[in-house]
Amino acid sequence: MPTENLSGLAQEGARILTICNACRYCEGYCAVFPALERRANFGAADLDYLANLCHNCAECYYACQYAPPHEFAVNVPKTLAEIRARSYQNYAWPAPLAAVFRRNGLVVSLVLVIALAVWIASTKGATASSAQFYQVVSHRAMVAVFGVVSLFVLAALVVGCVRFWRKTGGGAVNLSAMKEALKDGLRLTYLYGGGQGCTYPQERRSLARWWFHHLTFYGFLLCFGATSVAAIYHYGFGWRAPYGYFSLPVALGTLGGFGLLAGPAGLLWLKQRGDAATRDGEQDGMDVAFIALLFSTSATGLLLLALRETPAMPLLLAVHLATVLALFVTLPYGKFVHAIYRLAALVRYALERSQLKGRKLTGQ
Amino acid sequence: MLESAPREFRGGNSRHTRNLRCAHDAPTEFLVDSYPEEEYFSDLLRVTEGETNEELARLAIHESRTCMEWMRGHGVRFQPSLSGTLHLGRSNLFFLGGGKALLNSYYAAAERLGVRIIYSAEVTSLNISHGVFESATVLMRGQPVEIRAKALVAATGGFESNLDWLKEVWGDAADNFLIRGTPYNKGAVLKILLDNGADPVGDPKECHAVAIDARAPKFDGGIVTRLDCLPLGIVVNREGQRFYDEGEDLWPKRYAIWGRLVAQQPGQIAWSIIDSKALGKFIPSVFPAIRGDTIQELAANLGLSADALACTVERFNRAVRPGKFDHERLDECRTCGLSPEKTHWAQRIDSPPFLGYPLRPGITFTYLGVKVDPQARVLPRDGGSPRNIFAAGEIMAGNILGKGYLAGLGMAIGTVFGRVAGKEAAGLAH
Secondary structure, three states: OOOOOOOHHHHHHHHHHHHHHHHOHHHHOOOHHHHHHOOOOOOHHHHHHHHHHOOOOOHHHHOOOOOOOOOOOOOHHHHHHHHHHHHHHHOOOOHHHHHHHHOOHHHHHHHHHHHHHHHHHHHHOOOOOOOOHHHHOOHHHHHHHHHHHHHHHHHHHHHHHHHHHHHOOOOOOOHHHHHHHHHHHHHOHHHHHHHOOEOOOOOOOEOHHHHHHHHHHHHHHHHHHHHHHHHHHHHHHOOOOOOOOOOHHHHHHHHHHHHHHHHHHHHHHHHHOOOHHHOOHHHHHHHHHHHHHHHHHHHHHHHHHHOOOOOOHHHHHHHHHHHHHHHHHHHHHOOOHHHHHHHHHHHHHHHHHHHHHHHHHHOO | OEOOOOHHHOOHHHHHOOEEEOOEOOOOOOOOOOEOHHHHHHHHHHHHOOOOOHHHHHHHHHHHOOHHHHHHHOOOOEEOOOOOOHHHOOOEEEEOOOHHHHHHHHHHHHHHOOOOOEOOEEEEEEEEEOOEEEEEEEEEOOEEEEEEOOOEEEOOOOOOOOHHHHHHHHHHHHHHOEEOOOOOOOOHHHHHHHHOOEOEEOOOOOEEEEEEEOOOOOOOOHHHHEOOOHHHOEEEEOOOOEOOOOOOOOHHHHHHHHHHHHHOOHHHOEEEEEEHHHOOOOOOOOOOOEEEOOHHHHHHHHOOOHHHHHHHHHHHHHHEOOOOOOOOOOOOOOEOOOOOOOOOOOOOOOOOOEEEEEEEEEEEEEOOEEOEOOOOEEOEOOOOOOOOEEEOHHHOHHHOOOOOOOOOHHHHHHHHHHHHHHHHHHHHHO
């Protein structure tokens, strides 16, 4: 029997999942239901795990014979969304920064963008007219700022992930579980719905979210790839930016940039049309802030590319660098962390499943 | 289409279903092995003890073969049989997400076809002249509205949610019955049809009832209020006495007799008593077990006489013969010298904590309906020829299922005769 004192939200989560565990009709939708069926009670750690396993596709809400106005008032996607948002704060490092999750993400991000823009623009006040980026901001300054920020961000994400893993059961990770989780994550198996998509933003099934998320994620990855190739060019070959329009870094960045425009724009559009019944509206600030930062990163990047031979370049460069920096600084305290915890939850799911298979085979 | 429930509770008891029993000759994507029509029919004969219309039964069984493709064509998706239901993996096709998801697909398909659906529309009377349906009076937003049509398909279920009607049949005991499904199956259309000369079918005093958790809501508790732990312990009544062999047969074959058994006990209540050895061997129930570290403490928490329950458990424990326990098959663990005996899964109740669940009769459906022909036309009692009134689903299931129950058969009858009735009615309308 659970002896821990659960918060009101956790109690509601446990109440609902107990109903799910007795019903089981939704077993075929996603990983959440087989995972909850392996548990007899739902403590805070179980709830954090299941909440991060949930992709908020809402199929189980529309299929639920106990959904409101039924007196059992079962609403799995909304309740798990609320628990998930709380879990981001619980595992944040350093802990005081968890408060960032609670504030309006957009305001925090905008303040950061403006402050950084001012700071970078004032470092040199250069008036370079051709694409000589390093006359505006020195390469050393860029590397120093982004290097320090990246190390901090990486540390914050790793600590959060390790905390989540330990709290939800710990244990060694094996390669096959990791592979399975990555496959489900990179393919977005649980938003794909076997080809029909999911009931987001509305009851009618659609692949829109799957497509827009893919555009966003792979756009982000391509942009990251562009930066990595550029770093190799710089340090490996001594080739300095700016690179030609058809060079590898610019091609990757342009392609990724368009994905990172269309993807976040699409996700925002879907979000506006979402069924309020299945969502936790309190997260809108955090969600929109992340979407807006992703969109501005690619928008300012593409604009900089287009106008790099004009007098607008120094200002655009400052704004772009500031946006990217703001995106990076807020990564561990915003919507981005869903990727970390969801992947960890998928790994745990794959592990549990393989252990269950093993048990069945040995007849224990 | 007139739906008496609001949109959220549309589709009658189908909302609570999860599978459809269908015949098939070879493994399919979601069904293992084969389930021949003959076997299906003999299963039906076994549960109904012959109370079935063979022509209609064979029609339903034969047509069940084509249900999956038809359903899929209307947006329904399927899943492998759910955990805890492996015994149905050969015969029963499970809907992904259960009955409400199935209904969502059907309603969406109907809307795509241009069918207008009016919710919270309760039929209060039918204008039937010489056996011909002419119009229905419908209560919409408190106002009676007359709707004329060339044909009528009644898919309005039984009368299990009509508490007054239940009391007429079962007396005051009915006050203690819980209704597992929709509160909207009030039997209004069934009564109107019978009053207008439709030939009745099915015993008007019979209902399908299982023992569910007594803490379940009066209506609509559905699947989660079931208790599967009865065969793992003993069941006692208000006096703390056992009254039936809890281990008579495998649970899927016996769960449906316990509603009646509990209904026959004083106060229509009973308690399932298990000990900690039973934990993990049954699907968790939605309500927590009532606990006690001793039998006396459990009895006090259940509101039973401590002496009576302790005495019953002690006599039971003494009568348990040694044997190898296996809750998944008919094992050799039984009692000797008790009345009634427990003939399988008899284990001493001796490992605290002791757990108890209160039980009430939970009505699933009633058997009374209207007689139909293979075109799903409602047959007049006077032997006249059927006209433009059709019936589908629970309101006519008694033609085939006169007694007992077979998992997934209600949905098979509903799907097959729903299609037949729809086709025939559409033919008349054109």
